[in-house]
Amino acid sequence: MKTKNRPPRRRVPAQDPEAAAGERTPDGPQQGSGLELAKGLRSRTVRAQGARAEGGRRRPGASGPGGRRENSVQRRLESNERERQRMHKLNNAFQALREVIPHVRADKKLSKIETLTLAKNYIKSLTSTILTMSSGRLPGLDGPGPKLYQHYQQQQQQQAAAGGALGATEPQPEGHLQRYSTQIHSFREGS
């Protein structure tokens, strides 16, 4: 099953980790993130916390004196906000990567795993193309071609050795373009 182009979803960060499953508020207009933006809102994730509190982990500061508990709650909120920002940065990086990888279905957003896999094989195909061209133009003479090619071959051998130990199978350099091309088409077909 494939995820088609869907609008980006936004969630409101939880304002109060102590808020359990009791109060439910439908999603309002959601923009950005952060404690200030989340003021007065309850999110789906808060509901998740409530559900989790039943049989999952203990929430921080669930016991103990009030002052320490408030401190703990505040630290948790700040930590959550930092984690959200970190994930947003990561997602921005994924988006930037998507935009530089040529793929057939421009209307379909690549998933994260597709993005990484396609990027890896795209890089490999470009590398082998460059090496092929440079070694062809400089047959055995001085210049970067032969050295580059030797270096690349060494890398391939090392990766094959490491991958062999892990049971992975890496294609030969000349197979990268083929693999990349195949992947593009499989993504296009939505398989």
Added chain:
DNA sequence: TAGGCCATCTGGTCCT
């Protein structure tokens, strides 16, 4: 309805 993908929360660990 099942399965894929995702956002978020959370606690543990590592790093500065």
Added chain:
DNA sequence: AGGACCAGATGGCCTA
């Protein structure tokens, strides 16, 4: 000590 990083858990959204 505090922040970054990571992985597990959970629930929502979407498509086939």
